[in-house]
Amino acid sequence: xxxxxxxxxxxxxxxxxxxxxxxxxxxxxxxxxxxxxxxxxxxxxxxxxxxxxxxxxxxxxxxxxxxxxxxxxxxxxxxxxxxxxxxxxxxxxxxxxxxxxxxxxxxxxxxxxxxxxxxxxxxxxxxxxxxxxxxxxxxxxxxxxxxxxxxxxxxxxxxxxxxxxxxxxxxxxxxxxxxxxxxxxxxxxxxxxxxxxxxxxxxxxxxxxxxxxxxxxxxxxxxxxxxxxxxxxxxxxxxxxxxxxxxxxxxxxxxxxxxxxxxxxxxxxxxxxxxxxxxxxxxxxxxxxxxxxxxxxxxxxxxxxxxxxxxxxxxxxxxxxxxxxxxxxxxxxxxxxxxxxxxxxxxxxxxxxxxxxxxxxxxxxxxxxxxxxxxxxxxxxxxxxxxxxxxxxxxxxxxxxxxxxxxxxxxxxxxxxxxxxxxxxxxxxxxxxxxxxxxxxxxxxxx
Ligand code: HSE
Numbered sequence: 164x165x166x167x168x169x170x171x172x173x174x175x176x177x178x179x180x181x182x183x184x185x186x187x188x189x190x191x192x193x194x195x196x197x198x199x200x201x202x203x204x205x206x207x208x209x210x211x212x213x214x215x216x217x218x219x220x221x222x223x224x225x226x227x228x229x230x231x232x233x234x235x236x237x238x239x240x241x242x243x244x245x246x247x248x249x250x251x252x253x254x255x256x257x258x259x260x261x262x263x264x265x266x267x268x269x270x271x272x273x274x275x276x277x278x279x280x281x282x283x284x285x286x287x288x289x290x291x292x293x294x295x296x297x298x299x300x301x302x303x304x305x306x307x308x309x310x311x312x313x314x315x316x317x318x319x320x321x322x323x324x325x326x327x328x329x330x331x332x333x334x335x336x337x338x339x340x341x342x343x344x345x346x347x348x349x350x351x352x353x354x355x356x357x358x359x360x361x362x363x364x365x366x367x368x369x370x371x372x373x374x375x376x377x378x379x380x381x382x383x384x385x386x387x388x389x390x391x392x393x394x395x396x397x398x399x400x401x402x403x404x405x406x407x408x409x410x411x412x413x414x415x416x417x418x419x420x421x422x423x424x425x426x427x428x429x430x431x432x433x434x435x436x437x438x439x440x441x442x443x444x445x446x447x448x449x450x451x452x453x454x455x456x457x458x459x460x461x462x463x464x465x466x467x468x469x470x471x472x473x474x475x476x477x478x479x480x481x482x483x484x485x486x487x488x489x490x491x492x493x494x495x496x497x498x499x500x501x502x503x504x505x506x507x508x509x510x511x512x513x514x515x516x517x518x519x520x521x522x523x524x525x526x527x528x529x530x531x532x533x534x535x536x537x538x539x540x541x542x543x544x545x546x547x548x549x550x551x552x553x554x555x556x557x558x559x560x561x562x563x564x565x566x567x568x569x570x571x572x573x574x575x576x577x578x579x580x581x582x583x584x585x586x587x588x589x590x591x592x593x594x595x596x597x598x599x600x601x602x603x604x605x606x607x608x609x610x
Contacts, residue, residue, distance in 0.1 A: 173202075173485040176210040176240035176265075178231040178256060179247035182354040183270050183297070184213070186470030187244065187477045198478070202485045206478075210234050235259040242484060244477060245269040248358060254278045257293065261285045268480040270297035270473055273362075276371035276387040279378075283499040292487075293499060294480035299372045300325055300449040302472030303465040304479065309379040309453065310501040316455030318380040320420035320427075322603065323451035324444050325372040327468035328356045328363035329395045329415040333432075334445040337403045337412065343396070355447050355468040365394035366415065366430045373417030376451070377428055381421055381509075382502030386428070389511035393431035402524060402598060405569045406434050409550055411522075412442040416603065425512040434522050434602040440610050452610040460610045515578040520549070520571065520602035525587060526560065526595040527568045533592040537568065540590070544583040547573035565594045571602065 175191070177184060191198070191206055199205050211220060212231040220227055228234060234243055235256055243260040245267060247253055253274045257267050261282070269275065275282070275295050286293045296306045300323065309318070324330050328350045335346040347364065350356045355363075362368040370392040378385045395415050406413050411434040420427040435442045440462060444450040449467025454460050466472035487496070527533045538548060552569040560566070572580070584597045 170204060170489055172205045172207050173481070173488065174207055174209040174239055174241045175481065176212070176234035176237055176243045177208055178212045178234050178243060178245050180211060180213040180215070181246065181248075182470045183473045183477065184244075184246040186474030187246065190471070190474045190478050191481075194478075198482065202482055202489065204485060204489050206481055206485060210237050210240055231256050232259060235263060235265065240265060241488075242266045242268060242481060244481070245271055245274075246477070247271075248273070250274060250277060254282075257282055258285060261289050261291055261293070264289060264291060266291045266484045267293045268297075268477055268484070269293065269295050270477055271295070272298040272368065272371040272375060276374040276385055279375070279385040279499075286499070292484055294484060295375070296480050297473045297476035299375050300451060300463070301327065301465065301467040301469065302475045303449060303451065303463045303467070304476065305376070305451050305463050306379060307479075308461070308463060309376070310497055313453060313455050313458060313461070314501070316457045318421070319454045319456065320418070321376055321380050321451060321453045322416050322418045322441070322605065323373070323376065324414055324441065324449050325376075325417050325451065325467065326363055326366070326369040326415060327447035327449055327466070328360070329366075329369065330444065330449070330467070331355060331447045332364070333395060333398065333403075333413060333415060336398070336400055337407075338445075340400055350447075353447075354470060361394075364396050366392040367394075369415060369417050369430045373419060373428065373430055376417065377419040377426065378505075379501040380419060380453070381426060382500065382505050383426065383509065384505055384507065385500070386511055389428060391429040391431070391514040395432055397598070398432050398600075401567070402522075402600065405524065405552055405567070406522065406600075407437070408552060409434075409522075409569075409571060410437055411435060411602070412437050413600065414442065414444070418603065421509070422512070424516060425510040427517050428511045429514060429517065432600050434600055436604070439605065452605070454606070462610050515576075515581065517577050518574050519577060519580075520574050520604065521580055522600040522602055523570045523572065523584070523587075524598040525568045525570070525593055526565050526597075528592050528594055529564045529566050530592055534568065536590055536592055537570070537587055540583055540586050541570075541572065543586075544575070544579050546575050546580070546583055549573055563594070
């Protein structure tokens with residue numbers, strides 16, 4: 164904390180007053196006395212950077228700037244709260260704030276996932292904190308759980324629904340059979356979606372968050388460039404109905420797991436048994452299951468997006484920094500990625516090297532012997548069939564003589580499954596691309 168700061172107040176510079184910034188201002192103002200009681204000092208917004216200032220702020224003695232860099236240069240600011248999002252100019256802004264000896268609180272998962280290694284090293288050198296609880300799973304304190312609550316555990320795996328917009332869309336499609344573009348528009352209007360909604364529906368936002376979770380779970384550097392990413396844009400209501408018939412739901416999951424071969428780091432639509440608690444996480448809600456060796460499986464559930472929930476985590480980070488500064492404690496006592504020494508002796512696996520069960524939907528021609536041919540291909544590659552659905556033809560495909568054949572397979576290396584799918588697609592009896600969705604059984608039926 165800067166020299167000018169006293170032990171009675173902490174001075175906040177807020178960059179960005181959109182959904183989360185507005186929620187943060189509201190929370191700091193409406194809970195002022197309770198926060199003061201918790202912290203033992205007042206948290207005061209002294210400088211706001213936004214293109215749409217509220218005239219009332221100047222009356223409250225808040226400096227207002229159009230340029231976010233004015234906040235990073237302001238000697239009266241102790242903590243810069245970065246809520247502008249995106250890679251640039253957020254990276255430059257955060258680096259300048261660190262150089263100027265300011266702590267940083269950010270909700271920017273893209274920034275942390277991609278530039279976090281550089282940012283944390285700069286912060287270490289300057290003895291300041293960069294806190295980012297709000298970057299992952301909105302109001303759920305999952306970073307605190309991984310870094311502090313579970314610090315006695317070796318983490319085996321974690322899996323989560325970590326994009327509220329995708330979960331909202333999948334839930335509306337499954338429960339109300341609504342179409343994708345209409346539900347996406349609604350998620351945007353509710354302030355859940357990213358500025359560029361392809362980040363939500365193509366899995367990029369979830370990949371940013373999973374990169375951060377994996378680093379905290381295993382004590383590895385942030386490796387966004389190594390993550391495997393698939394979004395929800397190709398999921399159909401037909402797949403959802405078939406999955407339901409088989410006792411599964413389709414959820415967009417981030418999964419990371421440490422294995423003898425390396426670390427799995429992947430984001431994709433996934434079939435999970437309807438009996439799992441996480442299969443019943445609906446709407447904009449997020450949930451993360453963490454499997455530790457001592458605590459076992461623990462489940463964290465809550466709102467993953469929205470002004471109030473995300474502001475809850477932003478303000479909690481500010482409170483942590485304020486408390487440490489008030490007591491002259493070393494504010495960076497908890498390492499930014501949970502471990503004081505990160506390991507670099509373990510690789511992130513290519514998706515081809517993971518093993519999974521699979522859901523396959525095959526557009527088969529309605530001919531005698533087609534099932535036998537497909538199952539022969541699977542047998543040739545050592546893939547067992549666990550369940551099959553074959554319906555009477557109906558709809559436009561039926562007029563072309565095409566019927567969907569749905570198969571659940573046993574566990575197999577992805578590389579082998581890719582070859583088997585290519586062979587199936589080359590059969591005369593198959594009329595188009597095979598839809599493949601990974602199935603996750605976890606190793607704990609309760610979560
Ligand atoms: N667009 C994000 C989501 C916002 O839908 O989860 C919260 O990070």
